[in-house]
Ligand SMILES: Nc1ncnc2c1ncn2[C@@H]1O[C@H](COP(=O)(O)OP(=O)(O)OP(=O)(O)O)[C@@H](O)[C@H]1O
């Protein structure tokens with residue numbers, strides 16, 4: 141077990157393309173840290189740098205306190221699950237699992253015991269004699285996971301391990317993975333492009349975009365206090381609405397900061413009734429109603445743009461009719477128009493926990 | 501299966517049968533002529549089947565013409581060339597496809613260029629080289645130039661490029677040394693291609709004529725095709741004898757193909773990746 145420290149890491153490709161810029165964060169000992177960002181933002185590159193498969197252009201990477209910049213992957217004591225599984229196609233599941241131990245010269249009887257134990261843990265006992273091409277997607281996934289687990293590494297690196305699976309299986313394996321992390325207690329860095337996966341799985345999450353770290357915090361804090369406009373729009377589904385003061389009925393009552401603010405409201409922050417005298421109001425014509433079962437996604441248009449609200453489906457007006465919505469002032473997020481940074485509005489009680497109340 | 505599918509399939513098999521027949525017919529005919537006595541074989545158009553099969557031609561060509569000796573020479577050269585070229589193609593092809601080093605592109609280009617140069621253009625400089633190092637009339641004169649066959653290298657290189665690099669990286673993270681990765685991952689993965697290259701090189705070496713004729717001037721070192729051509733010049737009227745020589749030249753080819761087909765028909769890459 142070990143912490144992973146990344147300090148001012150840069151990666152520039154030989155072509156001159158800068159993939160990672162001044163990336164710094166720490167995965168604490170035993171932590172499950174989710175790294176999330178849009179496709180192409182450098183997540184896989186980051187894991188490859190930590191594993192030692194590519195070399196960093198600048199910065200320091202420490203695993204368990206040891207600087208590993210120059211250490212080859214064989215000696216970093218990390219295990220990695222690849223985005224595409226990368227199982228050895230010419231080996232059976234048993235041989236795939238055993239390879240890492242064989243290479244290290246572990247005695248045969250011990251290998252056999254550990255392979256069978258891990259296979260049992262992952263429900264792969266019946267698959268041991270099969271080749272990867274004879275497995276289902278989920279079974280391949282488990283095999284890739286088992287290959288990483290067996291080695292008992294200091295650090296787990298998981299690169300979108302569930303992205304190739306269908307939704308129910310993904311949910312199931314996600315639960316299993318969380319349970320696995322609890323039972324092993326090994327530090328895990330979990331990369332995903334799916335923000336909901338990062339929110340549900342990570343103890344803390346790193347939001348990466350354009351090769352830069354946008355925010356590092358607990359999922360609850362990232363959700364309730366996004367550090368900038370990008371994070372606000374990326375984390376949470378359906379995405380946050382971005383509005384101007386004019387969108388509201390009484391623009392003058394919108395808490396003002398310095399000039400040039402943009403306001404963010406999450407779809408679920410709207411309600412059809414006033415909660416208190418301070419609530420802000422806005423109105424618009426219903427364009428579309430999409431039922432999600434228990435609740436509905438309502439798209440309304442205003443002179444100033446479109447707004448998406450998540451409401452209970454009962455007693456809603458019909459498409460084409462006007463609707464009036466209320467928002468608590470404390471549910472308002474504000475961002476600087478010039479640089480997109482979050483602006484704390486004065487005199488507002490936030491509904492989410494403050495940073496000092498972090499849930500660890 | 502629908503009627504349309506069945507018709508299509510029947511048509512496919514019929515086409516394949518015709519092609520197979522066209523390929524096998526001359527082989528079978530030559531074999532049957534080899535088993536005929538002189539008068540029968542010398543008929544204007546020899547019949548397709550020996551009416552009184554005999555091994556006399558085979559016995560003659562082995563005992564009187566030392567065919568065994570030439571057969572042995574050809575076999576030694578072909579097997580050595582095959583083994584050495586598989587070693588060269590296996591390591592050079594992998595290196596050029598998957599190992600980063602300075603000048604890799606340059607080397608790749610040079611190898612490609614090697615494919616384009618016809619062997620005939622190399623005969624003179626090669627002869628000078630081998631005479632200088634006193635290797636004319638040695639097996640090495642035939643084995644060494646053929647072992648670095650650029651076609652084999654290019655084929656393996658292309659094949660290795662198609663194998664996902666992540667598999668090799670996974671092995672690195674599993675703790676395997678580069679040599680171990682080559683032995684336990686790379687070689688098994690490229691085995692089908694390597695087998696195909698081996699067969700190809702064996703056939704090319706076995707059939708090669710011009711360079712062996714020039715490099716092996718001592719009669720006892722000659723290979724089958726060269727020796728057979730010499731016998732032909734001497735005994736052109738003895739068709740049965742010639743057919744026996746041709747049959748004995750073909751037989752090892754047939755054997756090599758039958759023995760190796762299951763390797764290069766196998767596809768091991770399926771199922772290693774998600775998509
Ligand atoms: N070997 C390479 N050659 C050229 N460009 C590369 C290479 N590897 C990565 N890149 C570039 O680096 C950037 C980051 O790639 P990376 O694979 O790390 O993204 P990612 O966040 O993992 O994306 P995804 O979610 O699609 O897997 C991309 O713009 C990509 O084009």
Ligand SMILES: [Mg+2]
Pocket residue numbers: 183184185223299
């Ligand atoms: Mg990736």
